[in-house]
Amino acid sequence: MTVTAQDLRLAISPRSGEVSAVLLRPTVCRWLLVLGHGAGAGMRHHLLEALAVALAERGMATLRYQFPYMERLRKLPDAAAVLQATVRAAVNAAGLLAGGVPILAGGKSMGGRMTSLAAAERPLNGVHGLVFFGFPLHPMGAPGIERAEHLGRVGLPMLFLQGTRDRLADLDLLRPVIARIGPAATLEVFEQADHDFALPSRWAMEEESAAAWLAERTTRWAAALSY
Numbered sequence: 001m002t003v004t005a006q007d008l009r010l011a012i013s014p015r016s017g018e019v020s021a022v023l024l025r026p027t028v029c030r031w032l033l034v035l036g037h038g039a040g041a042g043m044r045h046h047l048l049e050a051l052a053v054a055l056a057e058r059g060m061a062t063l064r065y066q067f068p069y070m071e072r073l074r075k076l077p078d079a080a081a082v083l084q085a086t087v088r089a090a091v092n093a094a095g096l097l098a099g100g101v102p103i104l105a106g107g108k109s110m111g112g113r114m115t116s117l118a119a120a121e122r123p124l125n126g127v128h129g130l131v132f133f134g135f136p137l138h139p140m141g142a143p144g145i146e147r148a149e150h151l152g153r154v155g156l157p158m159l160f161l162q163g164t165r166d167r168l169a170d171l172d173l174l175r176p177v178i179a180r181i182g183p184a185a186t187l188e189v190f191e192q193a194d195h196d197f198a199l200p201s202r203w204a205m206e207e208e209s210a211a212a213w214l215a216e217r218t219t220r221w222a223a224a225l226s227y
Helices: 046-057 080-097 110-121 171-181 207-223
Strands: 003-013 017-026 031-036 060-065 103-108 127-133 158-163 185-190
Touching (some): 003 046, 031 046, 031 110, 060 080, 103 110, 127 207, 158 171, 158 207
Parallel strands (some): 031 060
């Protein structure tokens, strides 16, 4: 299958300016996923690169984008309002690029959480579901569920892809949260994976295989949605 990559610029606001983005699209495309990065690494992070390729091999295009602080090579993330405005700008751009295929949105860790916060505030244009690649339920060493309080207001199908060794998401806390949301929320658990979906050395798995696991669960879930 042929996959094409297109570098883009997304306008956020007069104050935040523009950010970089990349569209990776297979010739046979069934969905377009708007994919935000985590707090500590940008859209070119090796996991997101491998994930985008694995998704494309299964018919899912991705629109990855930078948050403004990462675009400016800063370490401290932007205010939540700026992060959520960036999510909306990327989703709006996806609406022009999708070519009629269903749009999904989400991201790795912070990128997914900011997407869910934006969706809980008001609907994201044309988005049919959210995908979280390691939802950051709580800070490391401070278990809690306050970061999940908005999820019941999202009003979209949600897929949570979580590792059993994720120190930012205690599964004993996350499972009841998902149960309260009901049928709209789906949990897929990656045994022995940490927050970055890395495995202990004795469970060695190539990064491409981890990305393939994530991509397979994502596309299987997306195929079962009603559009």
